[in-house]
Amino acid sequence: MLKVKNLHACVAENKSIKILNGLDLYIRKGEVHVIMGPNGGGKSTLANILMGRPSYEITNGEVEFNGKSILDLAPDARSHLGMFLAFQYPVEVPGVRPWQFLKASLDAKAEANREKKISVREFTKIFNQKVEEVGINSNLIKRSLNEGFSGGEKKRNEILQLQIINPLLAIMDETDSGLDIDALRIISDGINSMRSNQRSFLIVTHYQRLLNYVKPDFVHILVGGMIVDSGGPDLALKIENSGYKDYIK
Amino acid sequence: MLEAFDKLGIPLHEREKLAGVAVDAVFDSVSVATTFADKLAELGIIFCSFTEAVQNHPDLVRKYLGSVVPYTDNFYSCLNSAVFSDGSFTYIPPGVKCPMELMTYFRINTEGSGQFERTLIIADKNSYVSYLEGCTAPMRKSSQLHAAVVELVALDDSEIKYSTIQNWFPGTKDGQGGVYNFVTKRGRADRSAKISWTQVETGSAITWKYPSVILKGDNSVGEFFSVALANNHQQADTGTKMIHIGKNTKSTIVSKGISAGKGNNTYRGSVQIMPKAENATNHTQCDSLLIGDKCGAHTVPYIEVRNPTARLEHEASTSKVSDDQLFYLMSRGLSEEEAHHMIITGWSRDVIKELPFEFAVEASQLLKVSLEGAVG
Numbered sequence: 001m002l003k004v005k006n007l008h009a010c011v012a013e014n015k016s017i018k019i020l021n022g023l024d025l026y027i028r029k030g031e032v033h034v035i036m037g038p039n040g041g042g043k044s045t046l047a048n049i050l051m052g053r054p055s056y057e058i059t060n061g062e063v064e065f066n067g068k069s070i071l072d073l074a075p076d077a078r079s080h081l082g083m084f085l086a087f088q089y090p091v092e093v094p095g096v097r098p099w100q101f102l103k104a105s106l107d108a109k110a111e112a113n114r115e116k117k118i119s120v121r122e123f124t125k126i127f128n129q130k131v132e133e134v135g136i137n138s139n140l141i142k143r144s145l146n147e148g149f150s151g152g153e154k155k156r157n158e159i160l161q162l163q164i165i166n167p168l169l170a171i172m173d174e175t176d177s178g179l180d181i182d183a184l185r186i187i188s189d190g191i192n193s194m195r196s197n198q199r200s201f202l203i204v205t206h207y208q209r210l211l212n213y214v215k216p217d218f219v220h221i222l223v224g225g226m227i228v229d230s231g232g233p234d235l236a237l238k239i240e241n242s243g244y245k246d247y248i249k
Numbered sequence: 250m251l252e253a254f255d256k257l258g259i260p261l262h263e264r265e266k267l268a269g270v271a272v273d274a275v276f277d278s279v280s281v282a283t284t285f286a287d288k289l290a291e292l293g294i295i296f297c298s299f300t301e302a303v304q305n306h307p308d309l310v311r312k313y314l315g316s317v318v319p320y321t322d323n324f325y326s327c328l329n330s331a332v333f334s335d336g337s338f339t340y341i342p343p344g345v346k347c348p349m350e351l352m353t354y355f356r357i358n359t360e361g362s363g364q365f366e367r368t369l370i371i372a373d374k375n376s377y378v379s380y381l382e383g384c385t386a387p388m389r390k391s392s393q394l395h396a397a398v399v400e401l402v403a404l405d406d407s408e409i410k411y412s413t414i415q416n417w418f419p420g421t422k423d424g425q426g427g428v429y430n431f432v433t434k435r436g437r438a439d440r441s442a443k444i445s446w447t448q449v450e451t452g453s454a455i456t457w458k459y460p461s462v463i464l465k466g467d468n469s470v471g472e473f474f475s476v477a478l479a480n481n482h483q484q485a486d487t488g489t490k491m492i493h494i495g496k497n498t499k500s501t502i503v504s505k506g507i508s509a510g511k512g513n514n515t516y517r518g519s520v521q522i523m524p525k526a527e528n529a530t531n532h533t534q535c536d537s538l539l540i541g542d543k544c545g546a547h548t549v550p551y552i553e554v555r556n557p558t559a560r561l562e563h564e565a566s567t568s569k570v571s572d573d574q575l576f577y578l579m580s581r582g583l584s585e586e587e588a589h590h591m592i593i594t595g596w597s598r599d600v601i602k603e604l605p606f607e608f609a610v611e612a613s614q615l616l617k618v619s620l621e622g623a624v625g
Contacts, residue, residue, distance in 0.1 A: 051580050055572065079582035087580075091573045095595030104591065105581040112582070144595065161581065 001200050002027040002050075002169055007061035009049055009225075015057065019045045021225035022061070027169070030197035034211065035204045036236060037222035038244045043204045044088055046222065047173040050202075051085040052078050065169070079105075080112035082168030086158040086175045093145040098157065099127055101145050102164050109165075126164065134160045135186050152183040159190035170194065172203045176210040188213030208240040223247045285349070293342040296351055299367055302338035309340055313371055317400040317437045317463070325396040326433040329365045333398070336367035341376040341407070350605055352381040355397075363394035370400070372407035372442070379410040381608055392454065393418075393428045401436030401444055405466065408443040409436065412604050413460075414612055417452035419619075424482030424511075427454025434458065440466030440495070447603040449612040450477040450485055451619040459517065461490035464498035464526075471500040474600040476612070478619050479512030479544070488518035488549075493526040493559070502533040505597050508544035509620060519551040522559040530560045537567040538596055540589075540620070568596075590617045 004025040011017040019042045027033050037043050049056050050063065052075040063071050070078055093101070103123055110117045118126075131141050136156050146154050155175055162170055172191070176184055191201065191214050203214065211219075211233060219236045221229040221244070228247045229235065289296050295306060302310050320330035337353040355366060372378050382399075395417060403409045411434075420427025430453035436444040446460040462471030473489035491500035506514035520531045537546030548565055570592050578588035594601065594613045601609050 051576075053576050074585070075576060075579040076582050076584050076588075079580055085580050087577065091571065091577045093574055093578070093592060093595055095598030096591055101578070101581070101591070104583060104587065108582040108584065108587065165581065 001029050001031075001066055002202070003062075003064040004050075005062045005064075007046075007049075007063065008059045009045065009056050009061075010059055012055050012057040015059075018059075019056070019225055020049070020061075023222075023226055025202075025220070025227065027200050027202060029200060030195075031218065032195065032201040032203065032214065032216045034216040034219045034236065035202065035222050035227075036206070036208075036219060036239055038248065041222045042225045043222050044173050047085060047088075047171045047202070047204050050078075050171055051075055051083060076108065077112070079165075079167075080109050084162060084165055084167035084170045086155075086162055086170065086172045088173040088175070088177065090146050090149075090154045090158055092147040092149075094147055096145045097143070098141050098145050098160070099124070102127065102161060105161075105165060130160055130163045134163065134190060136160060151178045152180065155179060155183065155187060159187055163190060163194065168198065169200050169202065172201065172205075174204055174206060176205055176207060184210065185213060208236045211236050221247055289347075289349075292345050292348070294345060294347055295338065295340040297338055299333075299336040299338050299369070302369075306338070306340070309371065310338070310369070313400070313402050314367075314369060315400075317402060317435050318398050318433050322433060325431045326398050329367065329396050329398045329433070333365045333367040336369070336397075338368075339370040339378065339380065341372045341378045343373040343375060345373075345376045347376070347378040350379050350381055352383065354383045355395075363396065366397050368397065368399040369402075370409060370411070371402045372404060372409045374404045375406040376404075377408045377410075379605060380412070381605060382411070382413045383416070392420075392426055395428050395430045395432065395453070397432045397434075399432070399434040399460075401434075403436060403438045403442035403444050403469075405440040405442060407439075408445070410445045411436070411447070411460070412608055413446075413448040413450075414604075414608060414615065415448065415450045415452050415456070416615060416619075418454075419452050419481065419483050420454040422481050422510075424454070427483075428452065429454060430456040430458060432456075432458045434460035435463065435490075436461070436471075437463045437465055438469035438471060441468040442466060443470040443472070445470075445472040445474075445603070446489065447472075447474040447600065448476070448487075449601070449604070449615065450475065450487060451615050453485075454483060456483075456485045456487055458487045459489055461492065462500065463492045463494065464500065464529075465494045466498075467495040468497045469495055470498070473500075473502045473504070473518075474603045475503070476505045476507070476597045476600045476616070477514055478507040478616060479509070479514045480619055481510040481512060483510075483512045484515075485512070486515040486517055488516045490519045491521070491531060493520075493522045493529040493531070496525070496527040496529075498526055498529045500529075500531045502531070502535075503599055504533075504535045505600055506535075506537045506546055507540070507593060507597070507616075507620075508537065508546050509540040511543045513545040513547070515547040515549060517549045517551075519553070520561060522554040522556050522561075524555045526556050526559065528558050528560075529556065531562070533561070533563045534599075535563075535565040536596070537565075538593065539567065539569050586621075589620065593620065 007023040009020040220227045417428035438444045444462045477485040479485040504516045508514045516535045522529045
């Protein structure tokens with residue numbers, strides 16, 4: 001599903017800041033991959049680059065999604081292909097209601113893929129159902145997108161979007177940071193209920209604790225802009241005990 | 250002339266039936282068609298062209314014309330008072346709630362011409378009316394002048410809601426031509442009356458416009474909600490005056506200025522609390538949004554308080570459409586243009602939601618069209 005080959009990237013405004021230095025990653029359909037690593041290792045950058053954030057520049061390498069090169073595509077085109085990024089820090093957009101935003105998102109995707117748009121009625125039904133499942137305060141959801149939401153509520157809102165947009169590949173950028181244990185469980189349930197043999201996950205996290213709830217197929221360690229080690233869930237436990245010092249020269 | 254309206258997508262006789270909106274159309278300052286007049290007449294509501302009003306209701310015209318905006322007020326109101334040929338006249342009798350929106354469409358057709366129409370709305374005691382004003386002008390190379398005067402009279406316990414969508418020709422991308430929109434709009438609110446101005450200003454090369462409320466009666470309320478957009482070489486200088494005379498008077502100002510291209514947007518407003526206006530309150534909010542790095546936003550609030558019991562609040566902010574917001578929306582599948590549009594209409598929502606529903610949709614579309622080429 002996702003092939004990342006020898007990816008090099010730097011900050012667009014300051015090319016001397018190199019963030020990824022030859023990263024390789026291969027995710028098949030239905031797999032759940034977790035990326036861990038020390039601060040500044042390039043985890044979040046990788047998540048953002050895959051979605052096409054313009055503030056980074058690719059200097060070398062290739063990224064393919066379902067056999068198609070995506071590096072020249074804008075973020076909206078990547079979304080239409082079935083990619084999704086759950087943001088670490090979802091931005092506030094005053095005056096835009098989540099309902100309206102998500103409807104526009106589905107409509108844009110339907111239009112790009114020449115499919116029929118979902119009716120307002122059907123969409124509202126799904127929306128209300130998912131709002132309840134994800135446990136978002138229904139008064140909150142009537143307000144502006146992320147405006148006045150607490151950190152936990154913003155993350156839940158990301159899960160709501162994930163559930164409604166139904167992507168093929170969900171990239172979760174530290175979605176578990178700053179959550180209390182109840183919220184963590186709800187977020188994990190949200191991810192687990194989305195797992196299928198058609199959908200893949202790339203989960204960026206700082207903590208092993210998320211993996212108590214979400215069982216990954218692979219764990220990768222990202223240090224200095226490269227993947228330096230890969231393994232199964234055991235690897236995460238090892239990191240939890242001994243840290244990253246073995247990997248940092 | 251009716252054909253011209255059809256071309257614009259404003260078929261008067263169909264529109265009235267579909268939307269239940271009564272329409273008066275004014276071309277080059279001449280009223281050409283008024284709809285629904287009969288139905289309104291059953292309730293005693295007068296909604297007609299100024300010419301008809303002068304002929305059929307001379308007493309009302311004589312009593313109120315120039316009572317809020319005297320001909321001595323300013324240069325353009327004087328010019329208007331001297332030469333105005335037609336316009337729109339509305340009278341709501343005591344105790345009547347006007348059951349439909351009243352709408353006037355203004356249009357300047359002739360090149361090198363000016364439009365000097367006059368609007369007078371009188372809401373008698375304990376009545377209510379919602380009035381919509383739409384403006385269009387086709388593209389002309391030379392400039393045109395629009396110097397209108399709008400007078401509102403809200404008698405005791407009445408309410409007038411006046412909404413404007415102004416889309417006069419803004420001139421070319423290089424700043425050639427366009428309408429000079431120098432308009433005097435003012436209302437007088439008597440005891441416990443309420444006047445609410447809502448405007449979406451996207452057109453005109455230069456706009457000078459300050460819809461104001463004289464809060465004369467005790468407990469009267471004045472509101473001003475505005476979105477003004479200045480793209481390319483447009484200059485929008487707009488705001489309001491709230492003049493508190495009566496006791497316990499209350500005013501609210503929400504002004505949103507969007508600047509793009511080389512456009513300049515100025516909020517110019519004045520809140521005056523007169524000596525006898527005990528316990529007057531005002532809340533003012535001025536927000537500016539900048540798109541690109543060659544445009545400007547300016548805020549010039551005047552506050553004059555002559556009664557110590559007054560409470561005034563002033564909030565102001567300036568922001569840009571952030572790259573983070575754009576990336577967030579685009580990552581969910583919205584194109585760059587759609588993302589911009591959503592951010593901008595969301596930002597303007599506090600004002601747009603004050604518009605009658607049909608107008609709100611139109612206003613949102615208008616913002617989108619007016620910003621084409623400004624983003625990306």
